[in-house]
Amino acid sequence: MNLNQNSEDEDFRQEVRGFIESQYWLGLGIRSRDPQDRTFVKSWRAILLEKKWLAPHWPLEWGGSNLSPMQRYILQEELSVTITPQMDGIALHLVGPVLYTFGSLQQKRRYLPKIITGEEAWCQGFSEPESGSDVLSARTTAERSGEYYLVNGQKIWTTGAHLADMMFALVRVKSAGRLQQGLTFMVFSMRDPNITVRPILTIDGQHHFNEVFLDRVRVPISNLIGEEGKGWEYARFLLANERAMVAQAPQIRQNLRRLRTLAAATTRNGTCLLERKDFQHKLCLLELEQNALELTVLRVLNAKPGDPMLDGLTAVLKIRGAALRQRVNELTLETAGERALIREPDGSFVDDIEQSSTSDRIAEVASRYLFSLSGSIAGGTSEIQRNLIAGLVLGMS
Amino acid sequence: MDFSYSDSQTLFQRSVERYCSENYGLSARALALNKLTLHDRKKWKEIGDLGWLGASLPLESYGSGGSIIEAAIILEIFGRHLVDLPYVEHALVVGHIVSRLPPTQEIEDLLSSIVSGEATVAFAHREIEGGRDLHFVQTSAKPTKEGKVQLNGRKSIVVGGPNVDQFIVSARTSGEATDRGGVSLFLLNRKREGMITHDYRLLDGTNACDLVLEDVQADSQCILGEDNSFEFTEMASDLEDIGFCAEALGIVESVLWMTRNYLRDRKQYGSTLASFQALQHRMADMFVEVELSRSTLFHALSMIGHSDRATRHANVLGARIRIGNSAKYVCKEAIQLHGAMGMVEDNLIGKYFKRICVVFGQKGGLDEQLDMLSSLKFDER
Numbered sequence: 001m002n003l004n005q006n007s008e009d010e011d012f013r014q015e016v017r018g019f020i021e022s023q024y025w026l027g028l029g030i031r032s033r034d035p036q037d038r039t040f041v042k043s044w045r046a047i048l049l050e051k052k053w054l055a056p057h058w059p060l061e062w063g064g065s066n067l068s069p070m071q072r073y074i075l076q077e078e079l080s081v082t083i084t085p086q087m088d089g090i091a092l093h094l095v096g097p098v099l100y101t102f103g104s105l106q107q108k109r110r111y112l113p114k115i116i117t118g119e120e121a122w123c124q125g126f127s128e129p130e131s132g133s134d135v136l137s138a139r140t141t142a143e144r145s146g147e148y149y150l151v152n153g154q155k156i157w158t159t160g161a162h163l164a165d166m167m168f169a170l171v172r173v174k175s176a177g178r179l180q181q182g183l184t185f186m187v188f189s190m191r192d193p194n195i196t197v198r199p200i201l202t203i204d205g206q207h208h209f210n211e212v213f214l215d216r217v218r219v220p221i222s223n224l225i226g227e228e229g230k231g232w233e234y235a236r237f238l239l240a241n242e243r244a245m246v247a248q249a250p251q252i253r254q255n256l257r258r259l260r261t262l263a264a265a266t267t268r269n270g271t272c273l274l275e276r277k278d279f280q281h282k283l284c285l286l287e288l289e290q291n292a293l294e295l296t297v298l299r300v301l302n303a304k305p306g307d308p309m310l311d312g313l314t315a316v317l318k319i320r321g322a323a324l325r326q327r328v329n330e331l332t333l334e335t336a337g338e339r340a341l342i343r344e345p346d347g348s349f350v351d352d353i354e355q356s357s358t359s360d361r362i363a364e365v366a367s368r369y370l371f372s373l374s375g376s377i378a379g380g381t382s383e384i385q386r387n388l389i390a391g392l393v394l395g396m397s
Numbered sequence: 398m399d400f401s402y403s404d405s406q407t408l409f410q411r412s413v414e415r416y417c418s419e420n421y422g423l424s425a426r427a428l429a430l431n432k433l434t435l436h437d438r439k440k441w442k443e444i445g446d447l448g449w450l451g452a453s454l455p456l457e458s459y460g461s462g463g464s465i466i467e468a469a470i471i472l473e474i475f476g477r478h479l480v481d482l483p484y485v486e487h488a489l490v491v492g493h494i495v496s497r498l499p500p501t502q503e504i505e506d507l508l509s510s511i512v513s514g515e516a517t518v519a520f521a522h523r524e525i526e527g528g529r530d531l532h533f534v535q536t537s538a539k540p541t542k543e544g545k546v547q548l549n550g551r552k553s554i555v556v557g558g559p560n561v562d563q564f565i566v567s568a569r570t571s572g573e574a575t576d577r578g579g580v581s582l583f584l585l586n587r588k589r590e591g592m593i594t595h596d597y598r599l600l601d602g603t604n605a606c607d608l609v610l611e612d613v614q615a616d617s618q619c620i621l622g623e624d625n626s627f628e629f630t631e632m633a634s635d636l637e638d639i640g641f642c643a644e645a646l647g648i649v650e651s652v653l654w655m656t657r658n659y660l661r662d663r664k665q666y667g668s669t670l671a672s673f674q675a676l677q678h679r680m681a682d683m684f685v686e687v688e689l690s691r692s693t694l695f696h697a698l699s700m701i702g703h704s705d706r707a708t709r710h711a712n713v714l715g716a717r718i719r720i721g722n723s724a725k726y727v728c729k730e731a732i733q734l735h736g737a738m739g740m741v742e743d744n745l746i747g748k749y750f751k752r753i754c755v756v757f758g759q760k761g762g763l764d765e766q767l768d769m770l771s772s773l774k775f776d777e778r
Contacts (some may be wrong), residue, residue: 001406001468002399003699070398280771287774288693288719291712297691302398316685333746392678394657397677 012071016078023047024082041083045118053079055092055116058243062100062108063116069301070252073244080250081257087093090159091115091122093245095168097238098185102226111166111187123190125155125169125212126235133384135170136232141216142171149173149186149224151217157378161197161210170231182229186191188219204370205347243314244300246379247321249293255328256290262335273335282331289324293317312393315385322375322382329369340365400695402729406470413449421478423745429692433562435604438517441482445514450488458496459512465636466702467513469643469694476647479748481603483519483557485640487511490633491518494565497629498582498620507563507584518584520633521552521608529761529769531634532577532627536610538568540617548583548591548613557608559596562587566610567630572622582621582629589613600758601751628706634760635710638717641756642694648749649687651713655746656731659738661678676734678735683730686723693719711773718766721757728753 029045048054049063056072059066068073096115100108114120131138140153151171167190170183190197196213204293226234260283263273271277302315334341339362377384390396402410414534420440444450454460454467461467468489475484488511495508497516510516527533536550548568555564564585572579585592591613621629657680660671670676697716703709728750732739739746757763 001402001693005398038639246472250768274775277768277771279768280775284771284774288715289689291715292689292693292719293694295696296689298398299400299692299695302400304401312684313688315681316688319685320689383678386678386681387674389681390674393684394658394677394680396671397655 006134008103009068011069012067013074015079019051020082022079035169042118044083045088049116054088056094058092058096058112058116059100062112068177069244073297073301076331077253078244080254088118090124091120093242094124094238095122095166095187097241098168098225098234101189101237102185102234106222107187107225120165121160122160122166122168122212123158123164123212125158125167128154129156133381135235136183138170140169140171140217141174141179142184142186143174144221147221149219149221151186151188151214151219153214153311155212155214156209157200158197158210158212159208161190161212162199162207166190167195167212168225170235173228180229183231184228185225185231186219186236187223188217190251192217194218201342202371202374204367205343206367206371208371209394221366243310243317244297246314247293247297247317248325249290249297249321249374252290252293252321252325252328255325255332256283256286259328259332259335262332266335279335286324286328286331289327293320293324296320312389315388315393318380319376319382319385322372325375328368329365329372333365333369336362336365400627401632402470406466409467410470410474412675413471416447417474417478417480418446421480436481436483436517436557438533438560441487441517444482445512450484450514451492453489454492454496454512458492459509460492460496465639465698467523468640469698469752472640472643473647473650476644476686476752477651479648479651479745479752483603485637485644486556487517487519487561489634489640491520491565493636494520494582494629494633497632503584504620506714512667516563517557518563518565519555519557519561521555521558521564522567522630522633523553523555523760525549525553527574530575530752531760531766532580532630533574534567534569534580535574536566536568536646538570538581538619539540541614544617545584546615546617546619548585548610548615549624550635552608552610554599554605555594555608556599556603556605558594558608559604564592564608565620566608567626570608577627579623580630581619581623582626583619585610585613585615599755601748601755603755611656631706631710635701635713638713639697640695641691641719642697642716645720645753645756646687646690646694649683649690649727652728652746652749653680653683653687656683656734659735663736671735679730679734683727686727690723707773711770714766714770714773717757718763721753721763724753725750725757745776 024044027047028040052063052065053075055063056065056067056075060066079336092115096112099111103111111120115122117205119315125140126135128138128140140151140155142149142151149171151169153171155169158167166187168185168187171186173180174183194215194217196215198211198213199207200209200211201207202209262272263283266273268276296313296317300310300317303310303313387397402746448461449456449471450459452463452471452515453465456462472484475482492508492511495504495511498504507516507518511518522534524533524535526535535764536548536552538546538548541547544626548566550568552566558564564587566583566585567580568583569579570581587594591611593609593611595609596606599605657671660676661681663670693716697713700709700712703712727747732750735744735746738744741747
């Protein structure tokens, strides 16, 4: 049993820190590091891409790196202090890996380069109005018609569909009138005139999600990824690759840092919040939970493939990662006080917790908390995770 | 990083498991607990012969050359089987204290007999008037005209006190009760005049006592002087915490699976209780806590050798708090899920819970310790 990081990995961590210091803080200038600032995001993205650290889990030939799973995690931990582009997650972590693992060479050549340069944005068409937790009950059909599939159906909760160039979707192939039992993985352009996107506003005041209506959309058969009927297998494969990421531990660590900073700058009844016992207790308990979560991530990262504990531990990470994030964000909201209740006259949420001493409006804190409520719902609800534990680990069903 | 056991650790684990299954199997255990015997000296000598008492001590200290991980392996299995041998107090804590004392012939001989299991020694330090203050010592050691030292005071909850051979007693040679310094350690045989034990049982059946010292005459030569006994006290506390964390992990593992088995067997309304989703989810939440406790224990084990004392202490204390609260939750849920059976004295479920209450109720309790940890983390500037 070796519970210490090896020195190579420690050296790598220092290397990443140095890189961030010179390229992010110094190199990009003292501009406001605003995720809405497109130029800034583009510049930082290009720097990461050149270093092969934008999608380090990808194969070398497609712009990835040689880093070990542990090193990729260290990279993610260190990058959590920077503004990392959010939208890319779907393409870089979901569809990209399926394409480079199960796609044809033509498909890889067509799609992977534009994913990694950010030229094409993607959205994921899995959930449907009648098919949430029960993914396999999806009803969107793809009927073979000569050189095309005709896709009919509706997807929902589609993040970024309003900005996406492409969609990857799970559909049910219909041929000669018969519906296939399994689901099929295919990709198609969101520019098709037979696709309608309708926004869904969420309680955080933001537009992330959409409904997507597919009305006899013609998809060339060359857009089928892998084999018909194996789509869910491919999707499960990519979930298994992302086990350690599901807790979002580095992001939570970043949220805890912001909370501490905010508390240190907040006074209640003449006492700094960070000096109040009740607040200290709460923060202490959150940090103990964070330590436990992070160690669990390390256990998952260092497990041998096929370790029977992996499924259970992944469920642990999902349930508790989401819960901890919510608790941290809720305490941040409480700490921010009334200032966080104020939105702009047009209803938008005002930003900048870093400038909270000058700004009297930091409703972004509320927005962040409200969105974090989706963490226990999306990607497999906490209830589904408990079913998994009860079935796979405890043998109760 | 590697969270799996090495081959030799796996073999070691299996041999401990085998011994406990044979000697501390469920029915034997239930019987023994009901008889309220004193600590089994015969078994203590047996595990001494097996080298387990010195499992985490270096070879130079008559130990087996292992680390805290070997002690954690033993304690997890002891926890699983509700073994009532005071390994944490008499082997882990006392072993490490004695192995670090200034080595005289007397100390060398003592260490050798502790590790072999021939001699048992208890560390009598705690005084509950001190609350959560680890260093509180009112028991006094004053010089006499005859050139000896006279000790007076009362030590609380000395586990195994009723039948140990000797006590290492912390007594104040200078300063105020709450001072960190000014305390020395004395080695005292139980038969010395003025050494009185008031024997009792703890909630989980552990035999313990208050140790009263009434004008006890000792040689002026203490085994450890004033200058650094507070470091020993802190080390003892950290070892105790991590030892109990390991034991607690074994306890919650056992409780989880016992409860799962019960739910699979028990039928009501034509189905097994295990088929009810509400209960499946409660069991899943218990599993989550068990695994997070395991992760927390690993974290603490990686910190126990940290070069910075304050960092080590804070992390081990944090582990105790998290694992203690978690273990209480798991055991309470288990009792609830057992229904009326959970209330029966003969049912081991309740005994596991009482063990957790005893272990984590000490040193002021978990809420006090959370307050201490908060002070350590936030009040230091």
